[in-house]
Amino acid sequence: MCEPLSVGVHACRRANIGPETNVQDLSDLLQCFRLVLLEHLGLSLWIWMTIDYLLQKVSLLMILLQFQQTFSNHSPKEDADVLWKAVKGWGTDESAIIAIMGHRNAAQRQQIRQAYHDIYQEDLIKRIESELSGNFEKAMYRWILEPADRYAVLANVAIKNLNSDYHVIVEIASVLKPEELLVVRRAYHNRYKHSLEEHVAAHTSGYLRQLVVGLLSSFRYDGDEINPILAKIEADILHEAIKNKKGKLDEVIRILTTRSKTQLKATFNRYRDDYGYSLSKKLLNDASDDFLKAVHAAIRCIDDHHKYYEKVLRNVLQGVGTDEDGLTRVVVTRAEKDLKDIKELYYKRNSIHLEDAVAKEISGDYKKFLLTLLGKEH
Numbered sequence: 262m263c264e265p266l267s268v269g270v271h272a273c274r275r276a277n278i279g280p281e282t283n284v285q286d287l288s289d290l291l292q293c294f295r296l297v298l299l300e301h302l303g304l305s306l307w308i309w310m311t312i313d314y315l316l317q318k319v320s321l322l323m324i325l326l327q328f329q330q331t332f333s334n335h336s337p338k339e340d341a342d343v344l345w346k347a348v349k350g351w352g353t354d355e356s357a358i359i360a361i362m363g364h365r366n367a368a369q370r371q372q373i374r375q376a377y378h379d380i381y382q383e384d385l386i387k388r389i390e391s392e393l394s395g396n397f398e399k400a401m402y403r404w405i406l407e408p409a410d411r412y413a414v415l416a417n418v419a420i421k422n423l424n425s426d427y428h429v430i431v432e433i434a435s436v437l438k439p440e441e442l443l444v445v446r447r448a449y450h451n452r453y454k455h456s457l458e459e460h461v462a463a464h465t466s467g468y469l470r471q472l473v474v475g476l477l478s479s480f481r482y483d484g485d486e487i488n489p490i491l492a493k494i495e496a497d498i499l500h501e502a503i504k505n506k507k508g509k510l511d512e513v514i515r516i517l518t519t520r521s522k523t524q525l526k527a528t529f530n531r532y533r534d535d536y537g538y539s540l541s542k543k544l545l546n547d548a549s550d551d552f553l554k555a556v557h558a559a560i561r562c563i564d565d566h567h568k569y570y571e572k573v574l575r576n577v578l579q580g581v582g583t584d585e586d587g588l589t590r591v592v593v594t595r596a597e598k599d600l601k602d603i604k605e606l607y608y609k610r611n612s613i614h615l616e617d618a619v620a621k622e623i624s625g626d627y628k629k630f631l632l633t634l635l636g637k638e639h
């Protein structure tokens with residue numbers, strides 16, 4: 262139904278036009294104006310010009326919206342077809358795989374996987390594994406997996422190499438939100454027919470086992486409330502146990518594995534205020550054994566995981582560490598979350614853009630793919 266002219270103009274001016282604006286609504290509105298114009302041909306010139314201006318704006322917006330809808334309308338079936346052409350026969354068209362998968366979100370990737378299976382009766386992931394190799398294969402494989410499944414795979418790979426990779430388990434257990442961690446543990450059950458904590462426990466011992474199994478099993482309270490008195494008490498307990506080495510490691514484990522992240526951040530802040538340096542800095546100087554290294558990783562992941570990830574990337578890209586899968590892990594797991602923040606932090610800390618540091622360090626399709634996920638295609 263048409264509204265009176267003045268109301269129509271007013272409505273159009275007030276319309277909150279954005280990507281969600283319904284094209285049909287806009288068409289109706291345009292039609293409405295046209296009809297009103299026909300009935301009011303005797304209008305003065307300035308009203309005419311105003312209406313003409315608005316009509317122009319709305320038309321342009323409709324074209325843009327339609328373009329955007331067409332452009333973002335990925336078809337899982339068409340994508341599956343392109344991927345099939347990229348892998349069938351001898352050789353592989355890696356660029357085509359990157360062009361599709363590097364630009365599809367988690368839900369779309371699962372739709373493509375399903376469409377591919379429906380049409381070609383084979384698992385896209387298995388096919389990708391057999392077509393690609395090395396770091397590129399690892400990165401693409403992890404990227405295509407549904408996020409919880411991906412974490413389950415990352416954890417399982419780390420367990421097999423637990424002497425050097427337990428920090429990956431600590432990272433997963435400490436960075437994920439409580440509900441996300443539960444989903445990952447369920448995905449681990451489905452995939453490996455054992456619990457994640459069961460596998461971790463079998464490969465660790467002593468305090469390290471208590472800490473890591475505790476972090477994984479924890480279902481922390483996820484609210485914002487903090488208790489400042491408790492923060493003071495527990496900052497002192499951590500100081501006694503870690504700085505003064507007066508036993509009480511059970512207490513360190515209890516605090517780190519049960520308190521909410523917000524409460525723990527308050528405790529770490531209190532520690533900084535009272536002792537003049539951060540607990541993680543203190544630990545970094547002292548972390549001689551695996552247990553303290555794991556405590557250090559947990560504190561850093563809980564305190565500020567952007568800083569933690571920036572450090573992982575810095576170690577990999579500056580050749581300090583030996584965590585070669587770290588680059589893939591950080592880019593693939595954070596690409597759809599907070600990679601932008603990590604990139605900004607990396608630039609602040611290193612005066613070189615993360616994309617440029619990555620481009621210098623790696624090569625080939627692996628480089629092409631990671632740069633696509635980093636938002637800078639070369």
Ligand SMILES: [Ca+2]
Nearest residue numbers: 348349350352
């Ligand atoms: Ca092939």
